[in-house]
Amino acid sequence: MKHKITFLPDNVTIDVEHGTSLFKATKAAGVYVLSSCGGKGNCGKCKVVVKSGAVEPGKSASYLTKEEAERGYALACHSHVESDLVVEIPPESRMQAKHKIATGANTDALIKLMREAGGCLDSRMMRVYMELKAPTLDDNISDFERIRRALDDRGFDADHMHMNHVILKKLAHVLREANWKITLSLFSTGDVTEVLDIYGGDTTKKRFGAAVDIGTTTIVVYLVDMKNGQIVGTASSYNAQVKCGDDVITRIVYATEKNGLQELQDLAVGNITAMLTELANKNAISPTMIDYIVVAGNTTMNHLFYGINPQFIREEPYIPTAAFLPLIRGKNVGLGIDPQAVVYAMPNVASYVGGDITAGVLVSQMHKQDQVSLFIDVGTNGEMVLGNREWLVTAACSAGPAFEGSGIKFGMRAMEGAIEEVEINPRTFEVNYRVIGDTKPIGICGSGMIDALAEMYLTGVIDQKGKIREEIKSKRIRRGESGLEYVLAWRVESSINKEIVLTEVDLDNLIRAKAAIYAGFATLLGHMGMGFGDVDKIFIAGGFGRYIDVERAVTIGMLPDLPVEKFQFLGNTSIMGAYYALLCDRLRHEAEDIARKMTYVELSVSRNFMDEYMSALFLPHTNLDAFPTVKKEMTRAKTWYPHEE
């Protein structure tokens, strides 16, 4: 028996079998619903509102507030279709389309940075315009040879020129229709010069490329005018793979056990195509003018992007198929740009240190410095690199996506509606906060969480273990459905008609995340026989927010207690590095050297790491002496509750 389901607000209707999971139905309908666990039934995020009709709600109730249950809420993954339905995806379960992540990119600043890194506008993708002599009976070499001869005349190494059969198929007609005035799109692989495409007339001025950061949670694209490096547009969206799972592990399981490899590839490629198409349209160009694209992502993301099953990345001894992925064509992955476009993936180092980190090191330029730097990219995972011009070691700690909003009841990415700054009055426990976009809040992003955790700790709202002190007299501290919680924003203040809170579970997740990061630093340094004192500079990349309050991050013990001037926040180094490599072949080579140079340290089996992690599960740390500044601040802080000594 079939039932009709209409999803609101998209107003998409599909037919499904009786008993179909509502989660599966959203996917079949192409309707986005938030999910951290990929439909396994344990994250409680895929809330929907059944407006009419009946579902078998399964264990939905255990994830819903009483009020939600009364208002017809259900969890999509637990619910099964029993009749025709009208189902609304409420605002807190959508987000993708409505809220754009701020990704503005300043071309001049980026080109300046690239120049400082030794880069220049010298891509290995080029366009050459030529006016050929038409053939005659006396000059009757083949069309291909005519082009080769012309390139040879211009000093190209025409002996190692290659043109594939796809281009050969159209060559004769393009040449004659364009009256022998043509533009070649050439790409140097190092071994050969490949003719990627041929155009009638002069198209040297219409060359576009794209830099792409494929994050586990968010995808960011830059559309770049290749003739001058200008970023003509930027866009970002949630990685639609999110609906198959929040983190790389869940995605790998989905690809492997649920036969979802093709689906995952299509989702990310679909996101990228959609954004590039939109940007191209906005700039009145055709997406087929995009013929070079550099992607940076973690190892799992770029394996999925290539359609390579990442199964063994997850299984000990954690082996990717390839660190250096080959050049492929746009059509090979299904990108809706020039089918002949070259796709280059920033090289990976190991299963849990990917091209995004290679890109990050390239941007930081730590690999050219005499003194030792530490680089960290806090995204859905936390990857770090330690080293200088002579050596580089790297590790990844599964910090989890807490700082990106996942596993946190009201957690969200740094986008409009996110609380990004928090201040708590130590006497009244009242809250001041700032929201991205200056709107009513929807949730809280990474930088807001760091602030909140630090402020709650300094004001004594929580103890060293992150437990809320119930004895404090404040209406903001209360017992909610999942235990004690602290109210950041009252229902009337929020745009989702709910109180925005941090629960003890949230706090615990955040402490685990920050502990993993700190333990990673400490283990990596220990691995090299060093301490924090040996580190000259700490580069921070990632998507906590538009910026990170370093002092607050030190307060919670996520970052080591070093002078503020040693820290440098670089933002999204993944997209920046991809942009560098797109424009400058010298820097792309440099990225490959970086990837080859990095030694990977496997933390998941490290005894030291476990010890460091256990010690870091306190605020700021078991060993308070390692955080002298925090110790001093705590003494200074006038709090209601005396801190433990």
Added chain:
Amino acid sequence: MKHKITFLPDNVTIDVEHGTSLFKATKAAGVYVLSSCGGKGNCGKCKVVVKSGAVEPGKSASYLTKEEAERGYALACHSHVESDLVVEIPPESRMQAKHKIATGANTDALIKLMREAGGCLDSRMMRVYMELKAPTLDDNISDFERIRRALDDRGFDADHMHMNHVILKKLAHVLREANWKITLSLFSTGDVTEVLDIYGGDTTKKRFGAAVDIGTTTIVVYLVDMKNGQIVGTASSYNAQVKCGDDVITRIVYATEKNGLQELQDLAVGNITAMLTELANKNAISPTMIDYIVVAGNTTMNHLFYGINPQFIREEPYIPTAAFLPLIRGKNVGLGIDPQAVVYAMPNVASYVGGDITAGVLVSQMHKQDQVSLFIDVGTNGEMVLGNREWLVTAACSAGPAFEGSGIKFGMRAMEGAIEEVEINPRTFEVNYRVIGDTKPIGICGSGMIDALAEMYLTGVIDQKGKIREEIKSKRIRRGESGLEYVLAWRVESSINKEIVLTEVDLDNLIRAKAAIYAGFATLLGHMGMGFGDVDKIFIAGGFGRYIDVERAVTIGMLPDLPVEKFQFLGNTSIMGAYYALLCDRLRHEAEDIARKMTYVELSVSRNFMDEYMSALFLPHTNLDAFPTVKKEMTRAKTWYPHEE
């Protein structure tokens, strides 16, 4: 309204619309019917027998004998379906499936010849078996890097090793399922070493390649065991493109004007796949074990094989898309072998001198000799090469496919049932003939035609212009439906229940063909300021028959009047050259050097060629002094009719 048509003897039934052309219906049904004009309605070859039902016969009658008309014959191209039908394709209109062209290849002899040409078993396709160390936490490089390291250990240039995403997609699973014991299929392009495929276990002993001669009329394949060069099977079939036209010009028109490019490609590729599959099955191997294939064909044939429109080959100034076609994969053209198989096309020289001729020169080894040789390949076209180790010039004359059977009423390829030798009694005008396969004759092949023409001339049955002398009293000389004709075989002798004749139209076509060939020789020599006396050796390749009677070919003036020992019949040099290049990369390089070295002379616009051609439209030639041997023979010949002086 739809009608059902059953084609016999294949017993294939299809539904077609009322009024559909019967010729189109045969194509839709995949049933082979002979046709020289590609269904244009003017060759009269696509005869079928309507066993039941009605057709609108159009102008069929004008191509049929009275008896044929009475027996229900019709021309498929002129007939349109009017009811349900049972249609038989009579023996004279099929041939493809029933009669196999002799293509037996002697491996030992071929390898010996290859060795004499400086070749050895050293293909650029190789297989390497490796037992890799399984990864551990301490040795956790990527799967790809593990392979690269192992190749490096074995002395390969692993820096220029390339593996595409198709192989990468399966790499992880193949490695683990095979417990790290794998075989790589490697291919050196000169610039990089490409990993074409990966197999579990040791498959170094199961390597197969194929050499293919794509003739305009016939396709020949060799299935080759690459580990020892052994030819494990040979096969040949008509090129199914024949139904779209007899010669390259008709095919080009079909590709261009009838949008038939894809169809033509599919037809030839289908032939090759079918033959290779059959040969593989016979040898109990999978066609997917074939991973290297070398094709030789004329420029139009290999353009069509690649799916490249050959349109401008036909239009002055006659330009192909490429002389050197790039390496492609089996899947790129749709071959049903290993999809990753490398396809290499022997290089072309110009629009009318293709890879088959490059292959031919390679086999002749004329390019290494001090003295001047002349090479000629008489196929559907006549291509010739003149030169020595220092220079090579080449030309093509549109001799037409007469010697391959086309344009000749009972003409056919050299296969079972073909009259291959003819002797005419100068007194009785009775005929002795030999038939390939020692069966009853179906028709006459090239060598038989040369014999017949020579014998008819020497016995006085025809005059110097090829006109039959009606005054001769012989029941074999008679006026048939298309003018005077000579009966080679009586109805009772033939296997087609018809008299096999040569008509004056046939004779005229043969004389035009031989004139074009001779004129080509003469013009090419003239171009170099030389005469036949300067030629040390004449190599003859092509498909006249199993051999060619040089003296008879001289008698008709097709070949110059030189001592018999100067002539060498090489057979099908196209397939032999492809076989050399498949097995020996040194000889493949040599073929490329040959192609680069050859200078093309365009005869179609040559005044000299036209003059030579006009002079050669006599038997043996206007200038009988150029044929002293023939002159002598004619004096000796005791004929009924005194020859002209």
